[in-house]
Amino acid sequence: MHAMQYEATLPADYDMDIVRARVARLGHLLDDWEGLGLKAYLLRERGVHGSPVNQYAPFYLWRTMEGMNSFLWGGGFQRLSDDFGRPAVRQWTGLAYEEGVDADAPARVAVRSSVPVPQGAVLSEAVGDAVREAGRLAAGDGAVCAAAAVDTARWELVHFSLWADVPAEAVGEVFEVLHLSAPQRRSLPRGRQW
Template sequence: MHALQYELTLPADYDTEIIRARVSRVGRLLDDWPGLGLKAYLLRERGVHGSPVNQYAPFYLWNAVDGMNDFLWGGGFQRLTDDFGRPTARQWTGLAYDEGMTAGSPARFAVRLRRPVPDTGVLAEAMGEAVDEVGRLAREEGAVLAAAAVDTSRWETVHFSLWEHDGPAAEGDLFQVLHLSAPGRAALPRGRQW
């Protein structure tokens, strides 16, 4: 599993209905993208749910790196860069994935938490704690799914979870889910990824 996310931080007075309309228009284009586990089309609005910014920040979980590369180099990502410029696309290697207690429910909210891996200690223990957190989140009421991944160039983990309600039992940035494309969600490997 591979995770990918880019963030477009928009002006404070930006009309976020433009993003909603865009997702309504193009969101279904990835509903059957080969190699894609899921793409959550995410939005934070300044002043809503404590967000300090307007931000469009899709989050992906990929089953296959060739599917991710086809998206990045084969035209899917180009539509975004043509409209907004080229954002930094962060990538992480998968650590764990699990379906939540309400896996069949629609995802209305997402939480993303990035945190540094401690400079000292045993790496396997730090990664094990990230895996354990995925299991804890997946068992919470309202959890649709939970995942964790690591960026070894920055030594940073990312925890990502989807929720059916707006009071998730997870720390981090809260996003609204505008659309969920999940053609390969059932094929995402569950549990620890090593």
């Protein structure tokens, strides 16, 4: 499993209904993308859930590298770059994936949090904690799914979770889910990824 996200930060007065309409028009194009576990079409709106910015920030969990590369180099990503400019694409190596206790509920909210892996930390303990946190998130009321991943260039752990509604203890950035493409979500490997 491989995690990926990019963020298109938009002007403070940008009409976010333009993004909503774009996703309503084009979101279905990845509903059957080979190699894609899931893509959550995410939006943060300035002043909502504490967001300081307007932002379109899709998050992906890829089942295969071929699927991800096909998207990045085969035209899917080009459409976004043409519309919003080419953003930096963050990538993380997957550590864990869990289906949530409400896995069949519609995902309406996403939460992303990240923490650095401190210098001198025992790596097996740090990633073990991240795996356990993914399991804890997935067990929360309203959890649709949860994942943990690591960026070894920045030594940063990321937790990503989808929810039926804003969780009571949302720690991190809260996003509205505009659409969920999940063609191979059920095929994502569960639990620890090594």
